[in-house]
Amino acid sequence: MKKQKTFSTHHALFVKKVRNENILVWFLRFFILIALLGFWELFAYVGLIDSFITSSPSIIVKTIINLFANDNLLYHVGITLYETILGFLIASALGYIIALILWWSERLRRILEPYIVVLNSLPKIALGPLIIIWFGSGSKAIIFMAILIGIIVAIITMLNGFLEADDGKILLLKSMGANKFQILIKLIIPGSTATLISMLKINVGMAWIGSIMGEYLVSRAGLGYLIVYGGQVFKLDLVMASTVVLCILATLMYAVVAMLEKTIIKYKN
Amino acid sequence: MKKILQIENVALTYQTLTDEITAINDLSFDCNDGEFLSIIGPSGCGKTTILSLIAGLIKHTSGKILIDEKPINIKNNDMGYMLQKDQLFPWRTIEKNVYLPLEIKRKLSDENKNYALSLLEKYGLKDFVKKYPSQLSGGMRQRVALIRTLVSNPKILLLDEPFSALDYQTRLAVCDDVYKIIKAERKTAVLVTHDISEALSMSDIIIVLSDRPAKVKSIHHPNLNGDTPLRKRESENFGFWFEKIWKELN
Structure with missing residues (x-):
């Protein structure tokens, strides 16, 4: 039943925009996680926070x-x-x-x-x-x-x-x-x-x-x-x-x- | 002609904590086999209640309601009820939706199933048998709802404003559709509506009700030319009848 349909260039742009948005959301999700863990680890390592109290990702x-x-x-x-x-x-x-x-x-x-x-x-x-x-x-x-x-x-x-x-x-x-x-x-x-x-x-x-x-x-x-x-x-x-x-x-x-x-x-x- | 529905001096009173309300008072009319009867009246006058009484869902306080010259019996009723919304079950396919009355009445035989399928096929729903209601248009869903009422081969169809949830274009088309199916299957139908032109375009008999407590104000046999509701709407005395009934309602 599905008909082959040709789309205008606007459609391609639209699809691209939605995709880019999704990629950005995923990227930022991971970024937050990595940044959080990274800073946690770093601050514990340099002694800015006490890893006895806060632990650290590696521990x-x-x-x-x-x-x-x-x-x-x-x-x-x-x-x-x-x-x-x-x-x-x-x-x-x-x-x-x-x-x-x-x-x-x-x-x-x-x-x-x-x-x-x-x-x-x-x-x-x-x-x-x-x-x-x-x-x-x-x-x-x-x-x-x-x-x-x-x-x-x-x-x-x-x-x-x-x-x-x-x-x-x-x-x-x-x-x-x-x-x-x-x-x-x-x-x-x-x-x-x-x-x-x-x-x-x-x-x-x-x-x-x-x-x-x-x-x-x-x-x-x-x-x-x-x-x-x-x-x-x-x-x-x-x-x-x-x-x-x-x-x-x-x-x-x-x-x-x-x-x-x-x-x-x-x-x- | 055989009288299939007789309502004689029916009254209904119901109780609330603060009041006792007479909804229907001394209501009498009857309907011959194969006729299309419409009940029209001001809103809130108890039109739907009358259908519930005929369906045996509510017990009347006094008077007599006879179907085929026998008192109503809810356990073994011969009614097909069609409501404002199609009320198809979204988790059932069209086929399974149409089998519902057979399941309830424990008559799910191959013969009855085949009859149901033949109705679906006859009225253009063959390709949708395995589909879910959400995949159908409003008009088609209402047609499925009508076929669901037909599968248990009821003596009387009760239609409670079955088109009011549809937009105007679809409404005219579905109205035509439903009328043709009912006539083709030679069913007696009782339609409740507040739409004068709808009543005129479909009915052999129109009962005009008074304000609550509902009583029969007048009975009309419009006898318009045309074999479908759409044609009847074009007939020359349509305007005359419309005005006549409109005046009675006000």
Whole structure:
């Protein structure tokens, strides 16, 4: 169906302009990163800043390599990933199911509304001491913390997504004789995939907050533990190195969800 | 001719916390098989509510509504409802959109699927069967919406201002389109509109409603020359009827 089309020189100019702009943006992104790292390294090297307090890019790299060589890094990364991913999956799935139940029953929704509002505004970290007493000071407590932080947001986001369904479409289905379950299956669930994706994106962040917070509070292993431990014994290289690893992992996990989005939402193209 | 729709002394009252509102009061009219009936009235007079009543989506307070001489039954209804917007599901292909009523009524047999596909083919949508609604123009989408109402072979089509979301040019074309399809499939149609010329160009019968609570003010049989809405708009007594109904609405 595509026709071969000839363009004027203005089009070539336009394409070139857009491309140049993109190249500039990418260049400046890298420039900022390189400049930041370069000055950091340089100032630490000449003694303008105290590398004991601020560490330096080369020391961070060395620390990561050392951690890796001692087999420690993968162990800590493994623990944190396990807690984060499990917390993320359970919070998202449970949140989705609870949101479905709340969509189904308007009465239940009205009854539980104030509870959800309170739980949403409560800083979940305040429940830390309770969680430690209930679940002990291991991965279980940390996963619970990650779930607690993620689930409320998951419920609220999904419920709003379900309730946003077009009234006209609901009317249409009803006029065909659809029951509530059919409306759920044919309209509410497939119609809220965009909300599901944005909920998952938010929850990636929430799960990391939950697992790292949890590790700050109780753990004996994991990246959060390394950061707290490093801070306590003033090994700031360790704190910086763990933070860098954390940054990379969190970005990767977000990228996985973003890839999921591209495969699920085909019809938008 | 067989009376396919009979509405006798229907009233509808609904409750709010502070008020009790009579939306419809003593409404009576009927429609023969294969006729095109339009309901026209001032805005807010409850035109859409009447369609909801016929579709069985709302229960009337008193009176009788008979479809084919039987009381309405939502579980097993013979209605095709067409709304202002096409309401196609964006995540379904055109084909899957058209199957929707069959899925809901659990009649997704090969025979019915083939009938649906034959309708799509007959009305020029064959090449778009596997496409998504966002790839179609507004007029084509509205045609798909009409075919979706036809696949379950309804006795009556209920059209709730189905052209009002379209721009004027498309509107005239789609109006013609929809009229031809409805006539070709020999369906009875009830159209709700506030557009006098639209009602005149399509209908065999026009019911003019009063302000709320809605009652039948007058019934007209315009009988304009021409076999399509566009031709009817050109017919010589179009102006006469337009003025007559316009005066009644004011």
